Amino acid sequence: MYDVAIIGAGIIGTFVARELSRYDLKIILIEKDTDIANGTTKANSAVVHAGYDAEPGTLKAKLNVLGNSMFDKVCEELDVPFKRIGSFVIATDEEEMKSIKELYERGIKNGVPNMKILNRDEIKAKEKNLNEEIIGALYAPTAGIVCPWELAVALAENAADNGTKIVLDRKVTDIRKKEDGYCLYMDKETIETKYVINCAGVYAGEISKMIGDNTFEILPRRGQYNVLDKSAGNIVKHVIFQAPTEYGKGVLVTPTVHGNLLVGPDAEDINDRENTATTRDRIEFIRQASKKTVKSIPFNATITSFAGLRARPSTGDFIIEESKKAPGFINVAGIESPGLSAAPAIAEYVKDILKEISGALKEKQNFISNRRPVIRFVELNDEEKEQLIKKDPRYGRIICRCESITEGEIVDVINRNVGARTVDGVKRRVRPGMGRCQGGFCGPRVMEILARELGKEIMEITKDGKDSYILTSKTK
Amino acid sequence: MQSYDIVVIGGGPAGLAAAIEAKKNGIDSILLVERDRELGGILQQCIHNGFGLHIFKEELTGPEYAEKFIVELRKLGIEYRLDTMVLEIRQDKVVTAINSEDGFMMLKAGAIILAMGCRERTRGAINIPGTRPAGVFTAGTAQRFVNMEGYIVGKKVVILGSGDIGLIMARRMTLEGAKVLAVAELMPFSGGLTRNIVQCLDDYNIPLLLSHTVTEIKGKDRVEGVVIAEVDENRNPIYGTEKFFECDTLLLSVGLIPENELTQNAGIEMDPITLGPVVNEAMETSVEGIFACGNVVQVHDLVDFVTEESRKAGRSAAKYIKKELKTKGLMVNTKPGKGIRYIVPQRIRLENLDKTLDLFMRVDNVYKDMDMVVSIDGKEINRVKKRHVAPGEIETVKIKREDIIALDYSVITVSFEKEGA
Numbered sequence: 001m002y003d004v005a006i007i008g009a010g011i012i013g014t015f016v017a018r019e020l021s022r023y024d025l026k027i028i029l030i031e032k033d034t035d036i037a038n039g040t041t042k043a044n045s046a047v048v049h050a051g052y053d054a055e056p057g058t059l060k061a062k063l064n065v066l067g068n069s070m071f072d073k074v075c076e077e078l079d080v081p082f083k084r085i086g087s088f089v090i091a092t093d094e095e096e097m098k099s100i101k102e103l104y105e106r107g108i109k110n111g112v113p114n115m116k117i118l119n120r121d122e123i124k125a126k127e128k129n130l131n132e133e134i135i136g137a138l139y140a141p142t143a144g145i146v147c148p149w150e151l152a153v154a155l156a157e158n159a160a161d162n163g164t165k166i167v168l169d170r171k172v173t174d175i176r177k178k179e180d181g182y183c184l185y186m187d188k189e190t191i192e193t194k195y196v197i198n199c200a201g202v203y204a205g206e207i208s209k210m211i212g213d214n215t216f217e218i219l220p221r222r223g224q225y226n227v228l229d230k231s232a233g234n235i236v237k238h239v240i241f242q243a244p245t246e247y248g249k250g251v252l253v254t255p256t257v258h259g260n261l262l263v264g265p266d267a268e269d270i271n272d273r274e275n276t277a278t279t280r281d282r283i284e285f286i287r288q289a290s291k292k293t294v295k296s297i298p299f300n301a302t303i304t305s306f307a308g309l310r311a312r313p314s315t316g317d318f319i320i321e322e323s324k325k326a327p328g329f330i331n332v333a334g335i336e337s338p339g340l341s342a343a344p345a346i347a348e349y350v351k352d353i354l355k356e357i358s359g360a361l362k363e364k365q366n367f368i369s370n371r372r373p374v375i376r377f378v379e380l381n382d383e384e385k386e387q388l389i390k391k392d393p394r395y396g397r398i399i400c401r402c403e404s405i406t407e408g409e410i411v412d413v414i415n416r417n418v419g420a421r422t423v424d425g426v427k428r429r430v431r432p433g434m435g436r437c438q439g440g441f442c443g444p445r446v447m448e449i450l451a452r453e454l455g456k457e458i459m460e461i462t463k464d465g466k467d468s469y470i471l472t473s474k475t476k
Numbered sequence: 477m478q479s480y481d482i483v484v485i486g487g488g489p490a491g492l493a494a495a496i497e498a499k500k501n502g503i504d505s506i507l508l509v510e511r512d513r514e515l516g517g518i519l520q521q522c523i524h525n526g527f528g529l530h531i532f533k534e535e536l537t538g539p540e541y542a543e544k545f546i547v548e549l550r551k552l553g554i555e556y557r558l559d560t561m562v563l564e565i566r567q568d569k570v571v572t573a574i575n576s577e578d579g580f581m582m583l584k585a586g587a588i589i590l591a592m593g594c595r596e597r598t599r600g601a602i603n604i605p606g607t608r609p610a611g612v613f614t615a616g617t618a619q620r621f622v623n624m625e626g627y628i629v630g631k632k633v634v635i636l637g638s639g640d641i642g643l644i645m646a647r648r649m650t651l652e653g654a655k656v657l658a659v660a661e662l663m664p665f666s667g668g669l670t671r672n673i674v675q676c677l678d679d680y681n682i683p684l685l686l687s688h689t690v691t692e693i694k695g696k697d698r699v700e701g702v703v704i705a706e707v708d709e710n711r712n713p714i715y716g717t718e719k720f721f722e723c724d725t726l727l728l729s730v731g732l733i734p735e736n737e738l739t740q741n742a743g744i745e746m747d748p749i750t751l752g753p754v755v756n757e758a759m760e761t762s763v764e765g766i767f768a769c770g771n772v773v774q775v776h777d778l779v780d781f782v783t784e785e786s787r788k789a790g791r792s793a794a795k796y797i798k799k800e801l802k803t804k805g806l807m808v809n810t811k812p813g814k815g816i817r818y819i820v821p822q823r824i825r826l827e828n829l830d831k832t833l834d835l836f837m838r839v840d841n842v843y844k845d846m847d848m849v850v851s852i853d854g855k856e857i858n859r860v861k862k863r864h865v866a867p868g869e870i871e872t873v874k875i876k877r878e879d880i881i882a883l884d885y886s887v888i889t890v891s892f893e894k895e896g897a
């Protein structure tokens with residue numbers, strides 16, 4: 001019997017798991033996909049928002065500003081790159097100036113620190129390549145960028161280090177109320193738990209319905225992006241948003257924490273919760289729309305495009321509460337933007353709810369707050385590189401040429417707690433295949449290392465999900 | 477810090493030929509570094525024959541072609557290191573590299589020869605919409621799996637792009653029992669060699685769909701099919717012409733990109749069309765003593781041309797070390813004229829020319845019955861009739877040294893004109 005079962009190992013599920021692993025609780029984190037962070041967490045803007053967007057008084061507003069302030073600590077503890085680079089919301093006419101002033105006012109009410117409205121010269125001093133037609137911008141220095149899936153993986157690893165059981169490839173198909181808790185039915189097994197925390201992203205509504213709570217729905221809204229090569233990563237130095245207009249929120253242009261350039265997203269309501277396909281017209285739309293921010297982004301340096309689904313709640317705000325239909329069942333649903341920014345605060349908020357329901361939570365004596373540091377070969381200086389290769393020659397073998405990733409780093413992420421099992425799993429953790437050749441050279445080598453470390457045949461290695469086989473047979 | 481007269485970066489056909497030629501021209505202190513586990517580069521996975529017709533007058537397979545050079549390299553006692561990655565090249569010709577055995581290395585070079593080759597353009601770069609399942613491979617990666625690792629990558633295959641690797645893989649996959657449904661080509665002509673279209677597609681009844689492209693990839697975990705549509709003269713898909721092809725694999729042969737990150741980081745001047753460094757008649761880049769050859773300079777069609785170009789780079793580097801390369805004197809630029817996309821070399825120091833100047837170029841379209849006209853500062857000096865030219869095959873022209881009457885910064889232009897015009 002578990003104390004807590006968390007459904008969904010995205011950024012929210014992993015944050016909640018890590019937070020609860022501070023306490024004397026028997027926890028299981030259940031994920032339907034082959035890896036952590038395989039849904040919305042791996043396909044979004046990767047921005048930690050300052051917090052001026054949400055309506056004052058909403059959970060979104062409160063948890064965004066609080067969550068933002070918690071990022072430095074958690075990213076340091078877990079050795080995850082996070083850069084507080086600041087954000088702009090640009091305005092090109094008086095109408096838009098009015099709207100960024102409204103955002104400023106809202107930011108003040110929400111408690112966003114150090115915002116400023118910049119004039120043309122002040123913008124020019126901070127950003128050289130923006131469209132000349134921009135007349136003003138809201139500047140928020142607390143906005144930042146992070147890699148959401150690296151963070152989720154780190155959280156999962158740390159939660160596992162602290163005793164959380166993590167199971168992958170397990171889809172919850174039904175939940176039944178029992179006298180002292182719940183029974184969770186999965187494809188092949190069932191587990192019992194006192195409390196359930198529903199962090200199922202775009203499927204949170206489906207999970208909630210299993211215990212008879214139909215009070216909300218999750219309406220997936222797709223967004224598409226272009227990722228550009230690092231050669232284009234310096235075009236802007238801050239997260240650049242466009243002022244919201246009656247036609248929509250506009251697209252953002254931002255460097256990523258690894259130095260690429262990200263452009264997107266659009267917004268499109270769709271029915272299929274698995275539909276993360278990109279489309280020609282939408283990619284063209286974001287490319288056109290980006291011109292308002294930077295006139296000529298070199299889209300010929302695009303290395304990939306992707307789409308993700310926002311978990312938009314029918315209620316408009318985050319839904320974080322014990323279900324009124326099912327005691328001990330906590331919904332953490334509708335976590336659309338600014339969900340990533342709010343995530344650390346959401347985890348604490350959930351902990352408080354659980355504390356209240358359960359009466360008390362007892363802190364562990366031996367909680368491990370820090371994750372074993374990750375070696376990033378490319379960031380070492382010459383002497384450190386020399387020392388490292390002497391110690392472990394596997395760091396002297398570059399597997400991914402584009403991102404300079406060594407065999408040592410790949411082996412490490414396979415062998416860690418909640419380690420990589422698939423080619424994309426390795427890619428998400430340590431980046432081989434994220435570069436300009438997109439795995440053309442290193443793909444076969446990564447498969448070889450995976451097979452060797454996992455004691456599998458190379459034919460068994462998949463790209464991502466268990467049905468995403470790469471090789472079909474041996475040659476004649 | 478170890479020192480060498482010449483450090484060659486890359487052990488494919490370009491690096492091998494350059495190192496051998498430098499040695500034969502009297503340089504003993506040479507180091508060749510290769511990032512892969514074996515010498516020979518991409519030739520090792522090209523197990524089909526047809527290599528070496530120009531230089532060896534026989535049809536060799538890729539590995540056989542490479543072996544000739546590897547044997548010679550060893551016989552000449554040229555030092556090489558495998559599994560070794562160059563991290564940085566500095567303008568003062570210090571090269572930093574790593575491998576498992578020697579660890580972190582700083583190498584001081586008298587001259588450097590860049591021979592890193594090229595990589596394949598990917599799905600992301602050409603922005604094919606749809607899902608992102610397993611089963612989408614660049615043709616070269618698929619070729620590596622099939623020919624070197626011994627695994628088949630799919631059973632029902634569509635190929636986008638009719639570059640040579642795509643054509644070769646159409647045949648290879650067919651021979652391995654896969655069904656190749658079609659090769660779609662965005663342009664109204666193939667980018668591959670004519671002989672490959674005949675031997676790899678026609679002989680196996682594989683349709684070549686010119687002016688077609690893949691507009692969508694379908695499938696969640698593994699490719700379940702692709703949508704192919706016809707394109708208009710602006711290469712945009714024509715609405716209503718979409719056809720679904722059920723398949724488990726999409727191979728991409730949509731172009732090669734010279735691998736020049738080291739070059740760019742060293743601050744070497746680049747040509748925006750070739751995507752390689754700007755080079756002079758000696759295959760020397762904008763940084764004195766750093767030479768380049770092979771696919772890192774321009775993407776070649778035939779390995780024999782790579783070998784010839786690389787021999788020139790090897791000879792030049794040797795001359796540079798021996799201080800025989802002239803760095804002063806008249807300098808002329810080349811400039812692509814009508815119908816030509818680029819010319820290599822881009823700069824010529826006339827003092828270093830022997831009897832002739834060889835120019836290499838690619839045309840921007842298929843042309844029939846045209847004159848290739850060479851002029852200096854607008855004055856015609858040479859005219860050659862061309863029955864048929866295509867972007868898939870490099871054009872060359874030889875200009876006699878005595879015909880080049882030029883001033884400093886004169887411009888040599890090559891253009892295509894209507895016959896007799």
